[in-house]
Amino acid sequence: MRHIISILIENEAGALSRVAGLFSARGYNIESLSVAPTEDASLSRMTLVTRGSEQIIEQITKQLNKLVDVVKLLDLTEGEHIEREIMLIKVRAASNGEREEVKRLADIFRGHILDVSRVTYTVELTGDTRKLDSFIRALGDIPILETVRCGSMGIPRGERSLHL
Amino acid sequence: MELSGAEILVQFLKDEGVECVFGYPGGSVLHIYDELYKQDEIKHILVRHEQAAAHAADGYARTSGKPGVVLVTSGPGVTNAVTGIATAYMDSIPMVVITGQVPTAVIGSDAFQEVDTVGITRPCSKHNFLVKDARDIASTLKKAFHLATTGRPGPVVVDVPKDVTDPGVKVPYSYPETISMRSYNPRVKGNARQIRRAVSLILSAKRPIIYSGGGVILSGAADSLTELARMLGVPVTSTLMGLGGYPATDRQFLGMLGMHGTYEANMAMHECDVLIAIGARFDDRVTGKIEQFCPDAKIVHIDIDPASISKTVKVDIPIVGDVDSVLTEMLQLLRNSDSALDQEELKLWWELIERWRATNCLAYDHDSELIKPQFVIEKLWEITGGDAFITTDVGQHQMWAAQFYRFDKPNRFVTSGGLGTMGFGLPAAMGVQIANPGSSVACITGEGSIQMCIQELSTCFQYMLPLKIINLNNRYLGMVRQWQEFFYGSRYSHSYMDALPDFVKLAESYGHVGICIQSPADVEGALREAFSMKDRLVFLDFITDQTENVYPMIAAGKAHHEMEMSPKSVLI
Ligand SMILES: Cc1cc2nc3c(=O)[nH]c(=O)nc-3n(C[C@H](O)[C@H](O)[C@H](O)COP(=O)(O)OP(=O)(O)OC[C@H]3O[C@@H](n4cnc5c(N)ncnc54)[C@H](O)[C@@H]3O)c2cc1C
Ligand SMILES: Cc1ncc(C[n+]2csc(CCOP(=O)(O)OP(=O)(O)O)c2C)c(N)n1
Ligand SMILES: [Mg+2]
Numbered sequence: 001m002r003h004i005i006s007i008l009i010e011n012e013a014g015a016l017s018r019v020a021g022l023f024s025a026r027g028y029n030i031e032s033l034s035v036a037p038t039e040d041a042s043l044s045r046m047t048l049v050t051r052g053s054e055q056i057i058e059q060i061t062k063q064l065n066k067l068v069d070v071v072k073l074l075d076l077t078e079g080e081h082i083e084r085e086i087m088l089i090k091v092r093a094a095s096n097g098e099r100e101e102v103k104r105l106a107d108i109f110r111g112h113i114l115d116v117s118r119v120t121y122t123v124e125l126t127g128d129t130r131k132l133d134s135f136i137r138a139l140g141d142i143p144i145l146e147t148v149r150c151g152s153m154g155i156p157r158g159e160r161s162l163h164l
Numbered sequence: 165m166e167l168s169g170a171e172i173l174v175q176f177l178k179d180e181g182v183e184c185v186f187g188y189p190g191g192s193v194l195h196i197y198d199e200l201y202k203q204d205e206i207k208h209i210l211v212r213h214e215q216a217a218a219h220a221a222d223g224y225a226r227t228s229g230k231p232g233v234v235l236v237t238s239g240p241g242v243t244n245a246v247t248g249i250a251t252a253y254m255d256s257i258p259m260v261v262i263t264g265q266v267p268t269a270v271i272g273s274d275a276f277q278e279v280d281t282v283g284i285t286r287p288c289s290k291h292n293f294l295v296k297d298a299r300d301i302a303s304t305l306k307k308a309f310h311l312a313t314t315g316r317p318g319p320v321v322v323d324v325p326k327d328v329t330d331p332g333v334k335v336p337y338s339y340p341e342t343i344s345m346r347s348y349n350p351r352v353k354g355n356a357r358q359i360r361r362a363v364s365l366i367l368s369a370k371r372p373i374i375y376s377g378g379g380v381i382l383s384g385a386a387d388s389l390t391e392l393a394r395m396l397g398v399p400v401t402s403t404l405m406g407l408g409g410y411p412a413t414d415r416q417f418l419g420m421l422g423m424h425g426t427y428e429a430n431m432a433m434h435e436c437d438v439l440i441a442i443g444a445r446f447d448d449r450v451t452g453k454i455e456q457f458c459p460d461a462k463i464v465h466i467d468i469d470p471a472s473i474s475k476t477v478k479v480d481i482p483i484v485g486d487v488d489s490v491l492t493e494m495l496q497l498l499r500n501s502d503s504a505l506d507q508e509e510l511k512l513w514w515e516l517i518e519r520w521r522a523t524n525c526l527a528y529d530h531d532s533e534l535i536k537p538q539f540v541i542e543k544l545w546e547i548t549g550g551d552a553f554i555t556t557d558v559g560q561h562q563m564w565a566a567q568f569y570r571f572d573k574p575n576r577f578v579t580s581g582g583l584g585t586m587g588f589g590l591p592a593a594m595g596v597q598i599a600n601p602g603s604s605v606a607c608i609t610g611e612g613s614i615q616m617c618i619q620e621l622s623t624c625f626q627y628m629l630p631l632k633i634i635n636l637n638n639r640y641l642g643m644v645r646q647w648q649e650f651f652y653g654s655r656y657s658h659s660y661m662d663a664l665p666d667f668v669k670l671a672e673s674y675g676h677v678g679i680c681i682q683s684p685a686d687v688e689g690a691l692r693e694a695f696s697m698k699d700r701l702v703f704l705d706f707i708t709d710q711t712e713n714v715y716p717m718i719a720a721g722k723a724h725h726e727m728e729m730s731p732k733s734v735l736i
Contacts, residue, residue, distance in 0.1 A: 009347075010347055013294070014282060014286075014294075017283070017286070018286065021286055021287060025287050055474070055478070058474065059471065059475060062470050062471035062473075063471050065470070065471075066469070066470075066471050068290070068291040068311060068345070068347060068348050069347055070347060071346055071347040164346070
């Protein structure tokens with residue numbers, strides 16, 4: 001099962017490597033990991049996407065909680081939540097046909113074209129992981145020159161929230 | 165008070181109540197060593213290799229109830245200490261390791277004797293810190309001691325760059341009496357509802373057993389465990405790390421379980437219907453084949469570390485908390501309970517256990533011309549009245565020590581269980597002797613292991629540590645040889661210990677007494693002679709039977725009821 005785990009961690013040097021090191025040392029898989037400071041400068045928030053059996057996920061959350069720098073943790077998958085990821089994707093758009101097709105797809109997926117050159121379009125797209133994946137599939141034969149994705153971020157719906 | 169970083173560091177250790185530091189100097193810690201020179205409250209033990217500093221601090225911690233403290237220099241000082249840090253980590257031993265680092269300005273430039281200490285020790289310490297400002301030394305060390313000694317204990321590393329201890333830079337210091345960390349709040353008290361559920365499950369059992377581990381020792385819960393077991397009248401087995409948590413000479417004790425556990429302990433595990441796991445972590449040396457582990461049992465597990473619970477074996481009633489606190493509450497509930505264990509069933513259970521016990525699974529040949537290693541340890545137990553502190557190295561001798569030295573008290577058996585570090589025994593014994601001057605301390609070792617930290621004989625002479633070294637010299641890396649005999653068609657690939665030194669002369673050249681014992685008839689006399697020399701280290705080199713194996717044995721991947729038995733045990 002795929003799980004999205006949100007972590008509040010002390011904003012200390014090396015905090016990220018403690019999490020990454022835990023995953024590599026114990027052979028857990030990380031599908032994506034995103035980190036940034038929060039409104040409280042002493043805390044960072046990480047969103048980590050991983051896969052494993054219930055037993056492995058239980059160990060992952062326990063081992064993460066055991067890290068001294070981890071202040072709090074929430075498995076978003078356990079409740080209703082919103083998931084978002086941003087993708088910047090540069091595709092070839094040299095011919096008229098290619099340009100029209102990319103523009104049309106960007107509209108359908110509610111993306112924006114951020115940058116245009118003689119032969120390329122760069123599209124920005126926001127959504128959950130599945131939406132971004134299907135955009136890529138929809139591009140079909142149009143050559144992709146570059147993709148950048150930030151990894152999933154998530155937040156619980158409603159009044160549930162992860163804070164101190 | 166305005167002090168330099170080095171002064172703060174040493175003053176903090178005094179204020180924290182540290183009496184002894186195990187260390188080895190070098191460039192990056194010279195400011196600190198200069199401060200140590202100027203005082204005499206803290207004793208510094210100069211080892212001969214940094215690995216030994218960590219093992220000695222480990223032995224000190226296990227037998228003093230206080231954290232061990234280590235001080236080493238940057239680069240090779242740290243890398244040498246890593247084996248000792250990892251050893252303490254695997255066995256959850258409280259330790260604070262202060263490491264020198266190159267000056268902050270040159271960190272990351274491949275400076276002379278620079279290693280990424282925080283990076284190297286991250287996976288083998290409970291936590292680690294890099295101190296970048298003299299003002300942070302006291303609060304960081306306070307956190308380090310707090311982390312090392314609370315919750316599930318473990319080693320904590322504090323890396324201190326040389327400029328941070330500069331004697332020319334003075335900053336304010338006051339001893340931080342308390343520390344709070346919002347991200348670290350280990351749970352001590354168990355959940356009351358879970359404890360009630362556990363008690364009622366236990367009372368419904370027909371074939372209960374207590375599986376006790378190192379957590380009982382670490383928690384100081386031997387008395388509570390003993391009271392619980394006696395009140396219930398149930399059998400107790402223990403891991404290697406838990407030995408001494410329940411008196412080994414008591415009838416209710418079945419001996420150690422696991423790979424080299426007794427027949428009765430392993431069979432009772434296999435047949436039990438309620439397993440009470442207390443401060444034990446279901447290690448693979450203990451469980452054997454996971455799919456067949458305690459097939460009929462409901463499991464209660466008490467552990468302070470939630471990550472130890474349901475890690476390898478799914479348990480039915482988890483209780484997160486300190487063993488002593490939880491057992492105290494259980495005892496309270498049991499005293500006030502109207503129900504009790506079904507005594508008829510319990511009697512039948514004991515009859516079954518006594519039949520397993522009758523196999524006499526630890527039997528060995530008493531009529532041999534050669535010295536049997538088991539015999540040496542039995543005699544050692546007799547002569548020391550079962551009351552010595554015993555450290556071991558790793559191998560067959562370690563297993564015989566666990567099987568034949570019957571520990572009635574906790575904190576008496578000091579062994580590297582989790583990492584299985586050869587070279588641990590001698591330096592650990594130094595730490596034990598320093599924590600317990602005047603007590604008998606013996607290191608049970610093998611001719612392979614003892615050579616891994618043999619240089620510490622020099623430290624022992626400098627500080628007049630009257631250890632007794634029991635070298636079970638089988639001229640083999642015996643545990644390796646045993647596996648090669650069983651599983652590799654007796655192809656003894658590189659397990660013969662050739663070109664051994666003359667251990668008697670070696671001991672003498674370090675200023676100690678050496679005795680070589682070749683015949684079973686001389687074993688007892690030599691041991692008595694050694695222990696009568698109260699102020700001398702005596703190296704006893706017992707030339708033992710080379711072919712002896714450790715029995716019973718559960719081969720890797722086998723279940724508890726599939727033991728290889730000694731040819732001497734009684735088959736049933
Ligand atoms: C050659 C060799 C052979 C071995 N053979 C065997 C064998 O046959 N049988 C055997 O048992 N072992 C054997 N071992 C040792 C084995 O590798 C493990 O080290 C050992 O089994 C672990 O013991 P434990 O489960 O008691 O856990 P420990 O490593 O002692 O861990 C303690 C547990 O207690 C918890 N704890 C700590 N403090 C507290 C507290 N205050 N309150 C509550 N819980 C606490 C910890 O979280 C942890 O889960 C062998 C080792 C070697 C080197
Ligand atoms: C540092 C280290 N290296 C290798 C091993 C693997 N090992 C485990 S037991 C053993 C043999 C130990 O020989 P000895 O000390 O003579 O003890 P014996 O088994 O003969 O009693 C070895 C090599 C280890 N545990 N530790
Ligand atoms: Mg040997």
